[in-house]
Amino acid sequence: MARLTPPRPLTAEDDRTTFDCGREALNNWFWRHAWHNQEASVSRTSVVCDTQAGEIVGYVSLSAAQIERAWLAKSHQRNRPDPIPAVLLGQLAIDWRYQGRGYARSLMFFALTTAVHLSEQVGCFCVLTHPLDDEVRAFYGSFGFEELPFDPGRSMAIRINDLKHNGIGTNLRTDFG
Numbered sequence: 769m770a771r772l773t774p775p776r777p778l779t780a781e782d783d784r785t786t787f788d789c790g791r792e793a794l795n796n797w798f799w800r801h802a803w804h805n806q807e808a809s810v811s812r813t814s815v816v817c818d819t820q821a822g823e824i825v826g827y828v829s830l831s832a833a834q835i836e837r838a839w840l841a842k843s844h845q846r847n848r849p850d851p852i853p854a855v856l857l858g859q860l861a862i863d864w865r866y867q868g869r870g871y872a873r874s875l876m877f878f879a880l881t882t883a884v885h886l887s888e889q890v891g892c893f894c895v896l897t898h899p900l901d902d903e904v905r906a907f908y909g910s911f912g913f914e915e916l917p918f919d920p921g922r923s924m925a926i927r928i929n930d931l932k933h934n935g936i937g938t939n940l941r942t943d944f945g
C-alpha cells in the first residue's frame with residue numbers, strides 16, 4: 769500500500785502530465801484546465817500524491833454553483849430562493865495504477881467535509897455533480913447522491929444538512945497521511 773500525502777491545493781509545479789485515470793475527459797481537463805482554473809479562482813483542485821514516487825495519485829475539484837429550484841423535489845422547492853446555491857463537485861479521479869484501494873472514498877470524504885465547512889460561512893443547499901454515465905452515477909449513488917428529479921441533465925446532489933446529519937464535517941474524515 770502506498771503512503772499518500774493529505775489533500776493539498778494543486779500548484780503550478782505539480783507535474784500533471786503523468787496522471788492517467790483511464791478516462792479521456794477527466795485526463796484532458798486535469799492536464800489542460802485544472803491549473804488555469806486554479807489561477808483564475810474558478811475551480812479549486814486538491815491533489816493527493818504518493819510520498820515515495822512523488823506523483824499525483826488523485827484529484828478532486830470544487831466550485832461554486834447554482835441549481836434551478838424547479839429541478840428539486842417539490843418538498844424542497846417551497847420557501848427556497850431560485851436559483852438555489854450549491855457546491856459543484858466537478859471532477860474526482862484516481863490514477864489507474866492506484867485505483868481500487870479506497871483512495872476515491874477518502875478524497876470524496878475530503879470534498880464533502882470541505883463543502884460542509886464552507887457552508888458554515890457561505891450558504892449552500894447541497895453538493896452537486898454531473899455524472900458522465902451510469903457507472904459514475906452508481907459511484908456517486910454509493911455515497912448518498914441522488915438524482916435531481918426534474919433536471920433533464922440528470923445531475924445528482926446530496927444535501928448539506930444530510931451530510932451534517934451523518935457526521936460529515938464534524939471532523940476531517942480522510943485516510944491520508
Ligand SMILES: CC(C)(COP(=O)(O)OP(=O)(O)OC[C@H]1O[C@@H](n2cnc3c(N)ncnc32)[C@H](O)[C@@H]1OP(=O)(O)O)[C@@H](O)C(=O)NCCC(=O)NCCS
Nearest residue numbers: 789791859860861862867868869870871872873903906907
Ligand atoms: C471512479 C474512481 C474515482 C474510483 O476510484 P477508486 O480508487 O477505484 O475507488 P475506491 O477504491 O476508493 O472505491 C470507493 C467506492 O466506490 C466504489 N466504486 C469504485 N468504482 C466504481 C464504479 N466505477 N462504479 C460504482 N462504484 C464504484 C467502490 O466499490 C467503493 O465502494 P466500497 O467502499 O463500498 O467498496 C476511479 O475509477 C476513476 O478515477 N475513474 C475515472 C474517472 C471517473 O470516472 N471519475 C468519476 C467521478 S467524476
